Amino acid sequence: EDQVTQSPEALRLQEGESSSLNCSYTVSGLRGLFWYRQDPGKGPEFLFTLYSAGEEKEKERLKATLTKKESFLHITAPKPEDSATYLCAVGDTGRRALTFGSGTRLQVQP
Amino acid sequence: GAVVSQHPSWVICKSGTSVKIECRSLDFQATTMFWYRQFPKQSLMLMATSNEGSKATYEQGVEKDKFLINHASLTLSTLTVTSAHPEDSSFYICSASPGTGGANGYTFGSGTRLTVV
Numbered sequence: 001e002d003q004v005t006q007s008p009e010a011l012r013l014q015e016g017e018s019s020s021l022n023c024s025y026t027v028s029g030l031r032g033l034f035w036y037r038q039d040p041g042k043g044p045e046f047l048f049t050l051y052s053a054g055e056e057k058e059k060e061r062l063k064a065t066l067t068k069k070e071s072f073l074h075i076t077a078p079k080p081e082d083s084a085t086y087l088c089a090v091g092d093t094g095r096r097a098l099t100f101g102s103g104t105r106l107q108v109q110p
Numbered sequence: 111g112a113v114v115s116q117h118p119s120w121v122i123c124k125s126g127t128s129v130k131i132e133c134r135s136l137d138f139q140a141t142t143m144f145w146y147r148q149f150p151k152q153s154l155m156l157m158a159t160s161n162e163g164s165k166a167t168y169e170q171g172v173e174k175d176k177f178l179i180n181h182a183s184l185t186l187s188t189l190t191v192t193s194a195h196p197e198d199s200s201f202y203i204c205s206a207s208p209g210t211g212g213a214n215g216y217t218f219g220s221g222t223r224l225t226v227v
Binding site for chain 1: 221
């Protein structure tokens with residue numbers, strides 16, 4: 001059974017204070033590792049897909065990396081508008097639906 | 111980019127009544143759509159996989175007679191919560207992908223907040 005564990009559960013940062021979010025996973029056959037951002041009362045918004053260990057992707061202040069067991073979402077010099085819940089999910093080659101982690105609630109204070 | 115529209119965004123209904131939630135892919139065809147449920151401060155839990163022209167596949171523990179799914183066209187899937195009760199109150203989200211969920215991931219609807227009173 002696929003499993004996704006995210007840590008920390010919640011994170012409070014000062015504006016400009018860089019940090020990383022962790023996503024540990026177990027999957028029988030990795031089709032992709034997905035990162036989403038979710039604002040309160042909204043559906044998840046797609047950020048990145050990573051396919052293989054060593055892959056990295058960047059978008060503005062966000063950078064996602066992948067190893068065989070975990071993924072990190074690095075946030076560089078965050079701003080208050082980066083406050084949201086960040087969800088990690090895995091796609092299994094034997095299953096079309098994604099399996100989600102419980103998310104990290106990020107709050108960036110000005 | 112791929113857009114998924116979900117309607118309504120919120121609904122309040124009386125206990126015992128039924129509620130229908132629509133999920134539309136606006137600019138692509140989706141043979142498969144997914145329905146999730148999310149409780150406050152918790153993650154998305156897959157309820158069922160909706161397949162165009164055939165029966166939905168439900169996850170273990172999800173009552174198929176209570177959560178009716180219809181995927182009658184390549185752009186529309188509906189979830190009907192039948193005989194709703196307060197414990198059905200939750201945030202329901204659908205998703206779909208124009209391909210196999212690869213490079214662009216899966217696009218999610220904006221969600222429906224259901225409150226049963």
